[in-house]
Amino acid sequence: MNNFQAVQNARIDERYLFAEHTSGLKIFLIPKDTNKSFALFGTRYGAMDHHFFVDDREVCVPDGIAHFLEHKLFENEDGSDTFSRFAALGASCNAFTSNEMTAFLFSATTNYHESLEVLLRFVTAPYFTPKTVQKEQGIIAQEIKMYEDDPDYQLYQGLLQCLYVNHPFKIDVAGTVESISQITDQTLYDCYNTFYNLRNMALVLCGPFEEDKVLAACDKVLKQAPPFSLRHETVEEPNALAAREIERFFPVSMPQFALGLKETETGGDPKTLLNRVAEQEIALNLFFGRSSDFFSSLYQEGLINESFSPYYQFLDTCAFTLFQGESDHPDKVFERCYDTIRRAKAEGFSDEDFERSKKAVYGSMIQSFNAPSEIACQFLSMHFLGADLFTLPDALARVTRDSLTRRIAAWEEDLLAKSIIFPKGEPHAE
């Protein structure tokens, strides 16, 4: 029986319905009384999954293959175009690949359930040939070149190389022109058959979907998936940086920096993970947010501008805080960041700052439950980490002065790395 179960969170006035389809696919439906619907069909498979075992057979695949596979699933055996199939229904589709997941999506203002059927159908019907693989290599090579010129992307990739010695989180999602040239239709099928198992996937729907029609679309398209088991190569990540810094030169207007504070405390159950996320968000707001002493003093001194922002990036097996911005003196920003971490541990924080930051993070969190696309994406990421997004507000409410103090005590200023891009080359007319 496919009975949807309701899960409610009164604090944020949200609820979702959950069911496991007979095929093995988990379905999460977040009802919204709007005329816009958003659907996300994802697999827990990303750039990180480059070394794994299939029935004890060891498989090592070229960098960039998860992203390449995402592109290729848009190809259909009958030659029809996936974008046009959606457009005929008035829906727009897209997809994205990250280090840890791949997801396919559409948004629509009519024909929600018909669009859902198209989504389920194209993702579950792989069709790769040597010719179509070759065609895509040209397109993705241009995408890779776009990233090679993108300072934000390069800063981030540079930072990951500093932060991680072994962890596959450092693998470039797009790969290189060289690595994607090694991809064949066969390697694509290997990855597809391993990771696009419905039991390793989830469907998140946000909008005016109807439960019965959702199940009917699934019944129509999805077949029962075989049991899913996967063994990854295990990696040991040392409690140290791979490198303290990386510097590069690009045609940019002023120096750009990405600092990363690596964490050594990872793992634990989903509740522990959510507590950590809630605590870290409050701590970052308090010490590095727009109303912090750090932001204020560096801004007044002209060391940072409005572009500065801290972001917490986390998976179950790794986490770090990214401080990104631009500055004429990125080394000074690094030093001040380092000092602020040290002082935060030694001196703590006032009640007033704690209350204000908690309120600010509460406000931002409520706000993140605005757009269906944002809710669905966050929901799916959390689900793949084994956690429930709708319990994050409760984790936030649980944060106390003591738990925040413990969180800050885990910061290790010597695990702060920097990736910097300096300006090079003036534009000129030929």
Next chain:
Amino acid sequence: MEQMQLSRFSFADGVSLSQVASTVYKTNYLTFCFALPLDEDTAAKSAVLAHLLSSSCEKYPDVQALRRARASLYNAEISADVSAIGETQILTLSCVFLKDAYALDGESILEEVFALCGEILFHPLLKNGMFPEELCAREKKNAADDARATLNTKSAYAIRRLTETMCAQERYAADPLGKPARIEALTSEELVAFYKRLLHEARCEIFFVGESPEKLLQNAVRALFSSLERKYNPLPKAELKSAPQSVNEVFETLPLEQAHLVMGFRTPLVRPNPQYAALSLCNVLFGGSASSKLFMNVREKLSLCYTVHSFPEPQKGVLFVYAGIDAQNRQKAITEIYNQLLAVQNGEVSDEEFSCAKNLLLSALRALQNTPNAIASFLLSRILCGIENPQPEAEIQAIESLTREEVSAAARTLVPDTVYFLSGGAR
């Protein structure tokens, strides 16, 4: 579909409030848009003023005090920025903040945010009638850095350079972020004079999308503007130019991996001309979506690029095509882009292509209601070109009734003006 519930109120000369009731988001959206004719001087001054206003005010004289006030309002996002619509410069103060229902202590976040906006807009930090020197110097640098930062996104930089070369003799060439050299040369006196001009002479359009007690905002806006002596000058229409006899070609270089091709076309079809609807559908069909002719042919068939798209400037009568390509494929890409335009002009459009494009455009208009800032920008762009009561439903009807011939006729108005190419050797 339900009509959008829009109420418009006029206050002082050239000051209006547009209010749309929306329960979709957990936040309210409030924005003050000040519009002046675009030129380099206005752009530079607006850019610095936006920074000055968002970093201080009399009541909260430094960035930390102002930020703490916002943090206490549940991290209300309040920011000022500059942009252009056609040949109009816009300085916007926009706010996103929790609806009162989510306040933990029963306070009215809306009233407090509105009051804070009043402080920011009407009581800036002045000493002896001037912006303090230190503040001025810092925010001039921030504004100049912002303007220079366009270089960091190469596609945006290429499109800016095309605009500057193609429209060199027109207001439209001015970068709304200002020219760094011009920004750096501004004095505090000039900025104070500009601030006063903005309050007294600019067209001011205020938008609120969300939930508010009846008349609260009307009364608040009236009170805010009651003491101002306004002398509003209506905004001029953007200049429409035709393309030159032969296409201009511009080549520039930077140390880059990828090359950037931007083509600029002219058209006489602009809002509020009813035929603009045909041009906007023509754009979706030509290069405005992932099922467009450019995407299907330049990308999918010829594998020349990852990104290719077209987009019109509805007030100015220009349409741009952008593609990120390999430098050696420049001519191949240009030829194919012209071929695809010719196909649309000749009506070589299948039933499927035509209905896909129509559905996508209709869907985008129907989806507007779900996003408060999209509603506000929809309204602003229509109101500024003289459409008094803009309704997505009216545009939906106009697009539904478009024929293939009307779309081809709109395509035939597009004439190439300038082709810009940014390429680089190895880094």
